Amino acid sequence: MFQTDAKVTNIATGATGTSATSDGQASTAHPQRFLGLSLAAAGATATAIVYDANAASGTVVARLTALTNTSASFTVPHSGVKVATNLFVAVTGTGSNALVYWN
DSSP states (O other): OOOTTOEEEEEESSTTOSEEETTSOOSSOOOEEEEEEEEEOSSSOEEEEEEESSSSOSEEEEEEEEOTTOEEEEEOSTTOEEESSOEEEEEESTTOEEEEEEO
8 A cells, every 4th residue: 555645657668668767857866765566568578677767777676577468566565665866667578568656
């Protein structure tokens, strides 16, 4: 269960790109809390990697894999994992869809 001020961002492969920051801000560092991740795979195995960064580099906070035509998810215990820079999520796998929960 998430706290009431939790936010969610959808990151999908395909037309919307394959990676993004949780809040769309990639130019300035600002602390956030990572609360959870959900990943759905369609035509291929999907992977979502969460970084404490403004790009697909830096400290890996979480990694989740879902096999073709399945989904996987997890929530971070207690009040989440605090990141100093930003939450950046990179998603791979044809037709994959990730939801990152944060505040």
